[in-house]
Amino acid sequence: MSAMAAGCAHLSGALCSQVLASVDALLFDCDGVLWKGDTPIPGAAQLINRLQERGKRVFFLTNNSTKSRQMYGEKLRSLCFQARPDQVFGTAPCAALYLRHEAKLRGSVYLIGSAALRGELQAQGIACSGPGTGPELTPGPGPMQAWAAEPLDPNVGAVLIGFDEHFTYLKLCRAARYLQDPACIFVATNTDTLLPLEGGGIPGTGCLVKAVEAASKRTAHVIGKPSAFMFECVVKEHGVDPSRTVMVGDRLDTDILMGSNCGLRTILTLTGVSTLEEAIAHRDSDSVDRHKLVPNYYVDSVADLLPALN
Template sequence: MAGAVSSHGCRRLLGPQLRDLLIQKHCVLFDCDGVIWNGEKAVAGAPEVVGLLKKRGKRVFFVTNNCTRPRESYVQKFSRLGFKDVVQSEILSSAYCSAVYLRDVAKVQGKVYVIGCDGVHKELREAGVPFVEGETDVPGATIFDCPLDSDVRAVLVGYDDKVNFLKLAKACCYLRNPDCLFLATDRDPWHPLPRGRVTPGSGSLVVALETASERKATVIGKPSRFMFECIASQFGVDPARSVMVGDRLETDILFGSRCGLDTVLTLSGVSTLEQAQGYRDGRTTDKAICVPDYVVDTVADFLPALAR
């Protein structure tokens, strides 16, 4: 059964097994960071894998919780790193999906207050979703005397490297209204940086606001099903004929499992084989859904399976 977890989870995939898997699948979903690139360097073999999958008639999509850039910027990055013929419709970021959710599902009648980077702002603007713009930091301003927009009907929280206490306080004030939606692009707790450093992710800001507002955010990005629903509704993708390739157990693999996809963990990013095996062999069942069906070292392991 697609996405099923059993004692056979974490199976190593080699050429013949990978070939058999890809014969069964029509659609391959990739995470980006840690899977097909690390920073400004493509994972070795990744451009060739994507190109060969398309040449073999497979549908390829890229699903990322990174909300810092708009999809058009991702297209440019793919091209810059040697990926050919990646088009904007194949890229689903948490910023884009949040804009789609606000426009097509929530149908917000008012403005959105955003904690996030330009990627979120540009996707909202592209989708025609109004949000609070043009705020300038007044020296010495506090939540006691700063203006609030009476037309705000939703708060959207994503990664924001310019976040400050006043932004959080404004969001809390808006969320006092029970009719104000509370959305998060994703719950990623942290992101790896060069030289072993990390930066807090969107999830750290979401938890802060959940604590202060005593409310729970609706999460749009992985592991929420909504990102796959966007693909399925637009392109008619069958989960039973799809596979998710990612590097994070609690986001990518959980996302694939929840959506009924087979899952492949690549060891070129965040999660390790030991963590996956620990979840598989653990006595508790709450992490069982995070166990990948298969494991590869990197996406370059797909190359022998795609060779004719």
């Protein structure tokens, strides 16, 4: 049997002061960490504001693709968090940055996603088609023939999938047809299969991504956590040092795994999706892959970090 992994230490008292003193930057996931839906976690805003008063740099990393940087900045401020839009790294702006600067996209995007995602693409000078309810099929031959014969826009050089409440069979069909061209870039904002909500939640973007992957027999390049790309965006824009940065999140398979993938220390907060029991089961397993899902530390709530800052 391989050696048991370390991790899952309860972060409190002197250990908490020591960890906070050893970091310059803190990355926070939002939903399940700072708020649940529109209800803030008690003490979370106080913590974010106090950290910044103490000279710590704070960034917000969210897999949610339905909000622009500006919208996130407004939400944070409306819930009394001191934050500027440039501290927010969501999958909508990061997907646009990826297509513009990494994939060097020429041409436009066929988008399955939100108006906010379209806005972030436009902010990077990228045109797109697709979002919204979409035109109904014009009358003609049988609908299936129409779907197969519909002319494609020759200018489309990428397919981007984000959360889209207007996802339809026709959009799936179009995306798959664009992706038949191997030169067409295939990007997804994130692969979360559940959107946690009061009462259990609903299917997340990952379900739409899986549908397009199955239809196109291709695999999407993923922007969101656990991919390292959003952290790379933070480094590029703000120059943080991974060895003096901590990632705080409520999900082991996205937040904590991204932290592990980027060489960051990690804190699991128990106000969201993942449980301490799940983290301990990963820690006590023999799987090296599962050890990457183990946080260094856990807190019951981010508010538990406050006493160390007094």
